[in-house]
Amino acid sequence: MSDPRLYDYAASGNCYKVRLALAQLGIGYERVPVDIFAAETLTPEFASVNPARSTPVLELADGRRLPESGAILVHLARGTELLPDDPFEQSQVLRWLLFEQSELLPVTGGLRFRLVTGRLSPDSAPAQARHAGGVQMLGLLDGHLHDRAFLLGDGYTIADIALYGYTHVAHEAGLPMDEFPAVQAWLERVAQQPGYMNDLVPYPPNARAGAGRSIYE
Amino acid sequence: MSDPRLYDYAASGNCYKVRLALAQLGIGYERVPVDIFAAETLTPEFASVNPARSTPVLELADGRRLPESGAILVHLARGTELLPDDPFEQSQVLRWLLFEQSELLPVTGGLRFRLVTGRLSPDSAPAQARHAGGVQMLGLLDGHLHDRAFLLGDGYTIADIALYGYTHVAHEAGLPMDEFPAVQAWLERVAQQPGYMNDLVPYPPNARAGAGRSIYE
Numbered sequence: 158m159s160d161p162r163l164y165d166y167a168a169s170g171n172c173y174k175v176r177l178a179l180a181q182l183g184i185g186y187e188r189v190p191v192d193i194f195a196a197e198t199l200t201p202e203f204a205s206v207n208p209a210r211s212t213p214v215l216e217l218a219d220g221r222r223l224p225e226s227g228a229i230l231v232h233l234a235r236g237t238e239l240l241p242d243d244p245f246e247q248s249q250v251l252r253w254l255l256f257e258q259s260e261l262l263p264v265t266g267g268l269r270f271r272l273v274t275g276r277l278s279p280d281s282a283p284a285q286a287r288h289a290g291g292v293q294m295l296g297l298l299d300g301h302l303h304d305r306a307f308l309l310g311d312g313y314t315i316a317d318i319a320l321y322g323y324t325h326v327a328h329e330a331g332l333p334m335d336e337f338p339a340v341q342a343w344l345e346r347v348a349q350q351p352g353y354m355n356d357l358v359p360y361p362p363n364a365r366a367g368a369g370r371s372i373y374e
Numbered sequence: 375m376s377d378p379r380l381y382d383y384a385a386s387g388n389c390y391k392v393r394l395a396l397a398q399l400g401i402g403y404e405r406v407p408v409d410i411f412a413a414e415t416l417t418p419e420f421a422s423v424n425p426a427r428s429t430p431v432l433e434l435a436d437g438r439r440l441p442e443s444g445a446i447l448v449h450l451a452r453g454t455e456l457l458p459d460d461p462f463e464q465s466q467v468l469r470w471l472l473f474e475q476s477e478l479l480p481v482t483g484g485l486r487f488r489l490v491t492g493r494l495s496p497d498s499a500p501a502q503a504r505h506a507g508g509v510q511m512l513g514l515l516d517g518h519l520h521d522r523a524f525l526l527g528d529g530y531t532i533a534d535i536a537l538y539g540y541t542h543v544a545h546e547a548g549l550p551m552d553e554f555p556a557v558q559a560w561l562e563r564v565a566q567q568p569g570y571m572n573d574l575v576p577y578p579p580n581a582r583a584g585a586g587r588s589i590y591e
Contacts, residue, residue: 208514208517208518209473209477209514217462221462223462223465223466223469224469224473225468225469225472225473227468227472228465228466228468228469228472229465231464231465231468232461232462232465235461244449244452245434245438245440245449247448248440248445248446248448248449249440249445251442251444251445251448251468251471252440252441252442252445254468254472255442255444255445255471255472255475256426256441256442258472258475258476259475259476259479260426262476297425297426300425301425
């Protein structure tokens with residue numbers, strides 16, 4: 158079996174989650190860099206890789222492809238210690254993957270992207286609505302982690318990887334992380350796990366509003 | 375084993391998905407109605423059921439609880455024909471569950487909710503942005519279903535249930551469903567599946583903007 162391919166954007170938290178899981182699982186892969194803001198997800202070639210034009214996309218050695226970071230995390234972690242065997246615990250992992258994408262990411266990573274790249278100013282109504290949502294969702298997470306080492310309890314799983322991806326840079330969205338001490342302690346615990354690495358890069362100049370061409374314009 | 379409980383809101387597409395799966399799997403359950411807009415998810419009691427204050431929540435006979443409709447669908451369908459055994463196909467199911475919650479629902483069900491309950495007027499900028507997103511996402515779905523009977527191909531799965539929940543009422547958001555013939559044909563195929571039922575109800579008067587008290591105020 159040859160290595161899988163990862164269609165990847167270095168500054169994407171969703172892509173970083175997959176790179177982190179691959180590193181922690183010791184899985185080799187071919188990295189295919191996709192420059193989102195140079196319109197590289199807008200090409201017909203990329204549409205054939207993923208019609209939704211999102212990254213990351215995992216391509217298996219046999220050519221089958223899987224988009225959506227959460228689905229990729231489950232696919233990679235099945236049968237490893239990063240995904241519990243117990244069906245109820247697996248369902249709880251999925252619950253956190255879904256919560257992260259639909260509730261947490263828009264008000265943490267989504268806010269950070271829009272502020273850092275000049276798509277929203279901090280005092281605009283949409284930025285303030287996302288900020289308020291971020292405070293609420295990080296508060297929820299803080300309550301959950303108050304008496305737990307990791308999202309599922311004692312064991313580190315892909316649920317932690319999924320929520321770590323954007324939460325560890327949520328301060329760059331202006332979110333008041335010192336109000337969430339349990340989240341901060343959990344971020345530190347994640348960073349101490351075997352095989353941990355962090356290769357998330359800042360958004361490059363062409364990600365700034367008006368500078369490039371992408372699905373975000 | 376006694377039956378599971380479902381904390382449920384009759385007008386929620388996310389809750390309807392779970393009710394549909396329970397019906398098609400022939401699983402009996404106790405329905406616990408939660409009147410979202412009468413502030414019933416804002417109580418301390420409901421916070422102990424689900425700190426995120428969302429519905430649906432599945433409560434197993436042993437008292438363990440699971441929120442997030444997509445996670446509940448997987449939990450119920452594991453080991454049945456509604457969820458493939460093949461790991462890659464299971465990952466594809468997850469990919470659609472994640473896509474629905476983060477990309478499709480906000481611009482279909484989320485738009486419908488805001489328009490029907492008077493939270494947005496159709497000509498407002500946020501409504502028009504969601505409308506444009508809805509056209510785009512339904513177009514994606516239409517392309518995918520062009521040469522497939524169901525999302526995974528030949529077999530009906532919980533991915534179909536998850537996307538059906540809000541897509542079958544997307545016309546109530548003013549979305550131009552006749553532009554998506556493959557989606558319409560798929561909606562009809564879903565409605566012909568064994569055990570299909572539809573008990574989604576319209577939003578009640580207290581769901582109107584300003585009429586009740588809920589997480590949406």
